[in-house]
Amino acid sequence: MTLLLILSWLWPLLLAPLVLQPRRHWLVALAPLPALATALWIPAGTRIELPWLLIGATLGLDTPGRIFLGFTALLWLVAAVHAIRALRDSPHAGRFYLFFLLAMAGNLWLIVALDLASFYTGFALMGLASYGLVIHDGQRESLRAGKVYLILTLLGETTLFMALVLIAHQTGSLAPSASALAALDDLAIGLLILGLAVKAGLMPLHVWLPLAHPAAPVPASAVLSGTMIKAALLGWLRFLPLGALALPHWGWLLVLAGLITAILAPLIGLIQTNPKVVLAYSSVAKMGFMTLALGMLLIEPALAPVGVLALAFYAGHHALTKGGLFLGVGLRHTSGHQPMILAGLSLLVLVMIGVPLTGGAIAKDELKPVLETLDWVWLSAGLGLAAVVTALLMARFLWLMWQTAPHPEPGYRLAGTAWGLLIGVILVLPLVVALGGGVKLGWTTNLDRLAIALALGLPVLLAALQRPGTLDGMLDRIPPGDLLEALRPLPPLWRWSQRWMRCRWLVWRERLLGPRRDWIDRQWHATRASSVERRMARWLVAGTLWIGLLLLIGLMVIPR
């Protein structure tokens, strides 16, 4: 049991150096298997202490953790199968697989970690390794997306690190329990929310998402958009004092920001032309929806036991469906059997917009008590609006997929089969869970919203079919990464004026000091007459000294 918990994240790490060789690329598909086995067989509530790992790690599974581990491992598995074929002809496939496995290890690690240090390590490993996935094709746009991604990720990780240090300090434990978390002050909670909001893509920190997800190769964007952004949700569920006490003001922040995100992101997504960008905006919107539900739990702590599970379930539904949609985009481009692919994509779209009897409707039904906590008219109206625009956005995605011209390549049979199995899981699993758990099947959930969406969307569709070009003026009016695009001209100007000021400063200094330089040199060297000091100031000596000192400090620290 202990071994399985450790292997679930260590196994990908061990495999990582091996997959660099072209012969062993297929090993990628083996990497998520221990994690999948853990999710299936290790009971929830398992908890092991590993005092020798880092500063004392606690690994384990609680019920939400088990759900997260299950869908994460499953999606990584399907993505890995897809990646083996899709990246076969890429010149740097080995590098891609290495980063793929590192990110996978980080993602799985942070899920089984119950303590702060392991969570952070996994989170950082995942975030940094994903940079390699984003810039894989080396295109100009990808490099730019990678830069934006890296900057925001590092900012988020620094903030998260500060938050975790504060949490450890204020609760006095590395694996704080829910009741201990009640001792957190506003600063720690604020930093925790901010640090993870970057990963979750909460507006206005979402700018990296519509850039990075389309830039990465298909299997990478599937896991980026499916599982990795859910890590933020998991972090919030673990380290916010849910259920322990009510924090209305932080709850309200999450609710308001979530609502804005859930309404605004699909609207921006609607005028995009790249299907992957459309999906990225849909992910932003869904994360906004989940953040809103999380905020409700902070406002009304009594709901936490139900709400946390419902949120984990919703996250699973979204992760698998969104991952499936991204993989479907890849298959639509390259696979044979196009009618099957289109049918699969349509099914996934239906699940995503929450047609009755699908996972979307069931997951939403489970969240209903949380969303209806306050029973406020405008809040439910806002949520209804969000559901309508999401449905329109997915219709737009399907339209774009319809328009895509495929270039079939051989060898996608296995990837296609895995994708079909994933769709099967997405369709069947929620029904099984709902029947087993005695939950309603969501017969009527969302029907009204879908009707409104149809009423709004059908005339536009008709017009677009009958009079192509009516809507062309709107397309791409807002470029992906909306806010960032507006800020784009600024940094060069800042840099320029910094340089300008430095030049000015140098000129002035020269003018002031120039005539007196000889005199200053003489005075300066007079004070540093000792030859020992001058020798130590040489680069080589200084460097050696510095490394030696570091080693010494390291040696002193390790025995503790």
Next chain:
Amino acid sequence: MSGLLLAVVLVPLLLAPLVVHPAWRWLVLIAPLPALASLALLPPDATLELPWLLLGTALGLDETTWVFLLFTTLVWSLAAVPVVERLGTAAGTGRFRLLFLLALAGNLWLILAREPVGFYVGFAIMGLAAYGLILHPGGLMRRRAGRVYLAMTLIGELALFVALLLMAQTQGVTWSLPATSAPDGTVIALLLLGLGIKAGLMPLHPWLPLAYGAAPAPAAAVLSGAMSKVALLGWLRLLPLGQVALPEWGMLFVWLGLVSLLVALGVGLVQTDPRRVLAYSSISKAGLFVLLLGLLLLEPTLTPIGVGALTLYAAHHALVKSGLFLGLGLRDLDPARPLVRAGLILLALALAGAPLTSGALAKSVAKPVLVSPGWIWLDLALMLATVATMLLMARFVWLIWPAPGVDDGHRGALPMLRTSNDTQAPVGSQPAFPIWSLAAWILLLGLVAGFPFVLGEPSAWPTNAGAMLIAGLIAAPLALAIWRRAPGSGRRVRRRSLGDLVVLIEPILAAQLWTGRALFGRWNATVEAARAHLYSLGERVGSPPPDPERTLRAWPTAGWLWLGVTVLLLLLVLVAP
């Protein structure tokens, strides 16, 4: 004596037909005078009952009304000067003056009205008359702006009407919602919609940048200064402030206010027309008002402070914003005039809330309400908004700065340089600079500059100094780089109408409309076919009997009948008790 209150409304209405004639255009200046006189002469609680008018009209003053009447009258009087002097006697100005006075009358009426009917009638007169102000002197862009304005205003008026009707249903024709524990949510939502359009709250704002960008300077000044404040007055009067805590609606107001406040600032920063920059600043200020109202709804005990702060803020914003628009009108005549530029910069500083200005005073008065909930993130968001407002005003100053080369020498040819506001500058040879308009504007500048020192404590003066510093640190390197023509700074920001929801909505509406028409056409054809079939059946049976109603259905007869009945009804309403 309180008959003066009636004169306030009646004089502009009576003068309205006269000023159409160019020779009597100076009468426009007289129209706001009764309002000024009533402010000076009447006690602050004067009332006047006119039970025979409409459903029983009552006019009156109270503290809030007094302040609103004061700044509204000031704005209208100062804007009247350029209407007389600048617009002159060109074609179409007669119509403009007529509508100007009608809008003035409506605006004053609704401020003085003590019952919903008068409020609504004034609101409607003002809103509809302003349509003509935006259209002047015509052109495609103005027609589009006017169309959007008219459509949204009508929606807003309808919503307000329904809200007032619902209120009248429960409590009769009186002011303010009843002090029950659960006020009707529909009424509040309708009030938010109806007055939110007037205020320019996001996402109800699309008319605002279009109208402010298109309207002539005096019209934009009264639109932004006087008319948009009406929404705030309506909310203060009609919302149950200070009676019960309404967390549900309070949170909605806070949320909408925050969105408007922050998003409008971001959108405003990428605009290239100074008028649009000001329009987005107005939208963000509307967001601030709504945010403050929301906080008052959450915490009713703060209402006395809050209402005072809101009133003061409205006065500050009305004076400053109308001054900016009037100043832009002067600047278009002669961009290189340093006095105008200096005045505009002063006003921009006041709008940004720089220390020692009216903006800082207004902010410091509103502060107790803003910090009342004690949410850290709200403080941070407000700080961000303050900094962004300053950056927006820096952008405005940047945009009004004359392009290099304009400064040296050729001043005469300047009006032709502006292409976006071609008709602002009188076409013709070397017009004289409008001295009286300039004088009125300088008077306004004096008012704005003296505002904080007359009304505020010295402790309020340095408000916002920290935010100013941050904004300076952000903006200065940019300004330096562009000023020194850094490589890349000449590249324009890709023009984007992010905030102009209209641009995005119009094609969708067009598509919906097209489909609707197509479907309707299909349906019509089917119906016509069926009817033709029926007729042919009928003819086989025999011709129908002669129809005595047919003569009445002819258009001219029906029209006259309709008009006659309407007039009769009106007379009955006026005469009946």
